Amino acid sequence: MNTTREPIALYCTELQHLMTDSGRTFRVPDPIAATVGKKDPDTRFVKSWAVMHGLIPREAEVAVFLETLEEAA
Secondary structure (H helix, E strand, O other): OOOOOOOEEEEOOOEEEEEOOOOOOOOOOHHHHHHOOOOOOOHHHHHHHHHHOOOOOOOOEEEEEEOOOOHHH
């Protein structure tokens, strides 16, 4: 059994920020952020952008945080 976990990043649609498991946060450019819809949270372009800039490794997974800040309060 392999106990190593894959790195993960969390993308917040409202803030347009990508948060990595290392604790760092990155602002995603508007054209890239616009590709993640609330009805269809496809993160392929966010992940590609982050990998291309060396923010996350290629094997990382990107999850989406869809709840608005008002709903969370």
